[in-house]
Amino acid sequence: MQRDSIANTFTVATCLCIVCSVVVSTAAVLLRPAQERNQAMEQKRNILQAAGLYRPDQPLEELFKQIEVQVVDLESGQLVDPSVIDPDTFNQRAAARDPDLSRSLDSRQDPAGIGRREKYSFVYLVRKDGQLSQIVLPVRGRGLWSTLYGFLALDADLDHIQGLTFYEHGETPGLGGEVDNPRWKQQWVGKRAFDEEGNIRIRVLRGRVDQDDPAAIHQIDGLAGATITAQGVSNLVRFWLGEQGFGSVLETLRELESE
Numbered sequence: 001m002q003r004d005s006i007a008n009t010f011t012v013a014t015c016l017c018i019v020c021s022v023v024v025s026t027a028a029v030l031l032r033p034a035q036e037r038n039q040a041m042e043q044k045r046n047i048l049q050a051a052g053l054y055r056p057d058q059p060l061e062e063l064f065k066q067i068e069v070q071v072v073d074l075e076s077g078q079l080v081d082p083s084v085i086d087p088d089t090f091n092q093r094a095a096a097r098d099p100d101l102s103r104s105l106d107s108r109q110d111p112a113g114i115g116r117r118e119k120y121s122f123v124y125l126v127r128k129d130g131q132l133s134q135i136v137l138p139v140r141g142r143g144l145w146s147t148l149y150g151f152l153a154l155d156a157d158l159d160h161i162q163g164l165t166f167y168e169h170g171e172t173p174g175l176g177g178e179v180d181n182p183r184w185k186q187q188w189v190g191k192r193a194f195d196e197e198g199n200i201r202i203r204v205l206r207g208r209v210d211q212d213d214p215a216a217i218h219q220i221d222g223l224a225g226a227t228i229t230a231q232g233v234s235n236l237v238r239f240w241l242g243e244q245g246f247g248s249v250l251e252t253l254r255e256l257e258s259e
């Protein structure tokens, strides 16, 4: 066969395609466990960051020993026994897609734009001297281009915010991606989620917070040029603090505290 014949060109191109696809799929399969490990580490780092416990100079696994991982029933607000759902194997993302483990939300119930809400969720508890000092809640919701996944940490009073971080989203760097800007995230620290009557008051404004306004304690500056993402964050935080989110869990914890 001539080297530059059409048949030879096709044979070489086909062989090259097969070799490349084998290399790519082998790499994908071999790297998947490492990717999953890195994702899990990234989540742990974010949980610690939201709780203000992350120290870059200390081993992540050591720091994470301060965190008690629990699964809660979002309907009843109760902790779920590990013999019913094992936190080591529970996959919350898969549960949120599984019709048996989640329920669909109508548009009125779904300001976060998640479509379905799982029946069970992780929560991460931080205790000091046996007393609850923080609770970290996994949160998610629609921005402009993507679903943002993150963690919201509340102090033991279940009102003051300790931190908000996102470990995954597809918003535009420099616009919606500013949700990762440490200066913007810092604004959440110390803000109050609820008013005295227990209504959810925390929100991201479309503009800047007037520090002289008594409501400023519940307000966060908007993101200029990224109002859609910023309002998405506002909506998702409010959703997860509300009755369709962790409302019943927070209620259970408040009752336990007042006993």
Ligand SMILES: Cc1cc2nc3c(=O)[nH]c(=O)nc-3n(C[C@H](O)[C@H](O)[C@H](O)COP(=O)(O)O)c2cc1C
Pocket (backbone or CB within 6 Å): 144, 145, 171, 172, 173, 175, 176, 177, 223, 224, 225, 226, 227, 228, 229, 230
């Ligand atoms: C290429 C491109 C990327 C954008 N990315 C985002 C984004 O990630 N988040 C966002 O809220 N708006 C983004 N916008 C802007 C939105 O379309 C919209 O104009 C903006 O959210 C409105 O916010 P503003 O009222 O503060 O200007 C993007 C616009 C363009 C052209």
